[in-house]
Amino acid sequence: MKVVLLSGGGGGARFARGLADALSEDDLTIVGNVGDDLEILGLHVSPDLDSLLYTLAGFIDVERGWGRAGETWTALVSAARWGGEDWFRLGDLDIGLQLVRTEMLRAGVALSQVTAQLAEKASLNTHILPATDDRLRTHVQTSAGDFPFQEWFVGRAHEDDVYAVRYEGADDASPAPGVLEAIADAAAILVAPSNPYLSIGPILAVNEIRSALESRRARCVAVSPLVGGKAVSGPLDRMLSRMAGGTTPAHVTDCYLGVIDALVIDRADAPAAAKVELVATTTLMRDRDAARRLAEKALEVACG
Amino acid sequence: MKVVLLSGGGGGARFARGLADALSEDDLTIVGNVGDDLEILGLHVSPDLDSLLYTLAGFIDVERGWGRAGETWTALVSAARWGGEDWFRLGDLDIGLQLVRTEMLRAGVALSQVTAQLAEKASLNTHILPATDDRLRTHVQTSAGDFPFQEWFVGRAHEDDVYAVRYEGADDASPAPGVLEAIADAAAILVAPSNPYLSIGPILAVNEIRSALESRRARCVAVSPLVGGKAVSGPLDRMLSRMAGGTTPAHVTDCYLGVIDALVIDRADAPAAAKVELVATTTLMRDRDAARRLAEKALEVACG
Numbered sequence: 165m166k167v168v169l170l171s172g173g174g175g176g177a178r179f180a181r182g183l184a185d186a187l188s189e190d191d192l193t194i195v196g197n198v199g200d201d202l203e204i205l206g207l208h209v210s211p212d213l214d215s216l217l218y219t220l221a222g223f224i225d226v227e228r229g230w231g232r233a234g235e236t237w238t239a240l241v242s243a244a245r246w247g248g249e250d251w252f253r254l255g256d257l258d259i260g261l262q263l264v265r266t267e268m269l270r271a272g273v274a275l276s277q278v279t280a281q282l283a284e285k286a287s288l289n290t291h292i293l294p295a296t297d298d299r300l301r302t303h304v305q306t307s308a309g310d311f312p313f314q315e316w317f318v319g320r321a322h323e324d325d326v327y328a329v330r331y332e333g334a335d336d337a338s339p340a341p342g343v344l345e346a347i348a349d350a351a352a353i354l355v356a357p358s359n360p361y362l363s364i365g366p367i368l369a370v371n372e373i374r375s376a377l378e379s380r381r382a383r384c385v386a387v388s389p390l391v392g393g394k395a396v397s398g399p400l401d402r403m404l405s406r407m408a409g410g411t412t413p414a415h416v417t418d419c420y421l422g423v424i425d426a427l428v429i430d431r432a433d434a435p436a437a438a439k440v441e442l443v444a445t446t447t448l449m450r451d452r453d454a455a456r457r458l459a460e461k462a463l464e465v466a467c468g
Numbered sequence: 469m470k471v472v473l474l475s476g477g478g479g480g481a482r483f484a485r486g487l488a489d490a491l492s493e494d495d496l497t498i499v500g501n502v503g504d505d506l507e508i509l510g511l512h513v514s515p516d517l518d519s520l521l522y523t524l525a526g527f528i529d530v531e532r533g534w535g536r537a538g539e540t541w542t543a544l545v546s547a548a549r550w551g552g553e554d555w556f557r558l559g560d561l562d563i564g565l566q567l568v569r570t571e572m573l574r575a576g577v578a579l580s581q582v583t584a585q586l587a588e589k590a591s592l593n594t595h596i597l598p599a600t601d602d603r604l605r606t607h608v609q610t611s612a613g614d615f616p617f618q619e620w621f622v623g624r625a626h627e628d629d630v631y632a633v634r635y636e637g638a639d640d641a642s643p644a645p646g647v648l649e650a651i652a653d654a655a656a657i658l659v660a661p662s663n664p665y666l667s668i669g670p671i672l673a674v675n676e677i678r679s680a681l682e683s684r685r686a687r688c689v690a691v692s693p694l695v696g697g698k699a700v701s702g703p704l705d706r707m708l709s710r711m712a713g714g715t716t717p718a719h720v721t722d723c724y725l726g727v728i729d730a731l732v733i734d735r736a737d738a739p740a741a742a743k744v745e746l747v748a749t750t751t752l753m754r755d756r757d758a759a760r761r762l763a764e765k766a767l768e769v770a771c772g
Contacts, residue, residue, distance in 0.1 A: 206510075206571030239543050242564020246589050248571065256560045260546020263563075267510030267552065285550050 172363020182455025476667020486759025
């Protein structure tokens with residue numbers, strides 16, 4: 165059964181891990197966010213694609229929630245010593261990957277092809293696709309000014325309140341090869357419990373992806389990233405309150421109107437009403453098994 | 469007393485260390501070889517400039533003769549795991565510097581300015597200048613074919629016999645800012661005990677540098693890299709035998725005709741005759757003090 169997952173970073177990657185466990189690996193295509201990509205120290209970093217890759221390959225630092233387990237920081241400390249920036253934390257193991265990606269991109273290889281090589285090197289059968297091979301960057305408008313995503317999220321510890329989000333380059337971005345085909349062929353489309361503005365928004369901002377989802381044949385089911393109206397991690401609850409007026413399931417579904425048929429919510433947020441079907445379950449992914457159970461629930465809602 | 473040193477990598481850097489000890493640091497300008505620069509893993513590496521920098525800053529791995537002491541290799545091993553090349557050994561500490569250099573070069577900063585920043589970050593007062601900011605690359609023609617320098621030197625462990633050396637880009641290369649001024653202002657010009665073909669040749673291949681040296685006012689003294697007709701390290705003796713017909717002091721001075729006034733040779737190579745003055749001393753730099761004594765001897769020969 166072919167399934168497509170739209171996903172951001174940490175929480176999305178944990179959900180992807182559960183979904184890959186629930187399916188035959190080869191049946192899963194993940195469309196990953198690239199809006200939080202950045203150039204730092206001359207490296208092209210794709211944090212969300214890497215979180216997917218590292219999580220699915222078992223390389224992720226589970227405690228920290230990002231980057232690689234057993235990471236060391238020698239190169240970054242050295243770079244800072246020579247005048248380089250070190251606010252974005254890249255470990256030595258991680259830099260190994262970033263060097264390979266950056267070299268390939270500069271040689272003209274598309275991000276989707278680079279990502280396929282990296283997945284193959286990690287012996288993954290899950291297909292990981294960037295939403296687009298084109299340049300698409302999330303910017304946030306905050307109380308302290310306008311910032312490229314990572315400068316706000318990491319550089320400023322996402323402390324400034326966000327008033328608006330903008331996806332630079334989205335109007336001119338085409339879906340990466342395979343994205344539209346995967347959506348067309350899918351028996352189910354899922355949206356991971358990721359931040360609608362920062363993780364899924366950039367994917368939906370690619371016009372042809374949004375159109376393909378709006379005219380989908382398969383059902384599309386999102387999983388809410390909120391538990392009891394609070395974000396499990398990150399700034400989503402504050403963003404939803406400010407930008408959508410609240411943190412109920414309806415505030416989440418309104419981010420996805422026209423794109424999803426149902427939202428899986430946590431029992432802590434039920435009962436609730438929204439413009440699409442709501443299904444309550446336990447959404448907190450304490451471990452890999454919990455992620456698999458959540459994925460199975462979402463698949464069940466999608467496939468009936 | 470202003471002194472200019474033309475230098476390559478390892479041996480040249482050790483001599484530079486001794487020369488810096490013999491002078492007021494600020495009086496020394498080193499013109500470094502860039503013919504062995506390479507792009508690897510998307511990084512612009514300048515091995516000879518780095519050997520100078522690391523040696524003068526006390527960072528060099530003395531045993532190995534290149535790279536940094538206390539180095540680790542995590543990023544390189546990781547890069548290889550993701551499909552990157554690992555035949556050129558870049559450690560984590562070293563990669564920190566290479567990231568900073570590469571990012572600056574890609575932003576349009578000249579190599580000479582990058583090098584000045586790196587020297588300043590290492591608190592060096594010695595002026596390290598690349599021979600040129602332009603692209604200049606040494607290629608060797610060998611029994612096994614034509615190779616870019618590092619592919620032969622490191623990649624093939626410089627085992628193939630060299631028939632000819634070519635300095636790609638030299639005809640169009642201009643001296644880096646400060647090189648001609650330093651030569652004009654110098655009270656003495658020294659050539660380090662480096663490989664004439666691979667280390668000093670690329671510097672002399674920059675036409676304006678050669679012309680400046682040919683019309684020098686100060687005396688120019690080279691130090692022979694041979695001891696008893698053998699290279700202390702590297703392929704020079706084999707190259708000299710094949711390309712110049714022997715490994716006596718005269719074979720060395722012939723590499724520098726028109727450019728030097730005297731050659732400091734090892735006692736093991738004396739007595740000998742050549743087209744320029746020969747001065748015998750102990751040239752093996754067993755330690756920093758020996759390097760200083762050798763530098764003082766070369767200065768004495770240059771200044772009379």
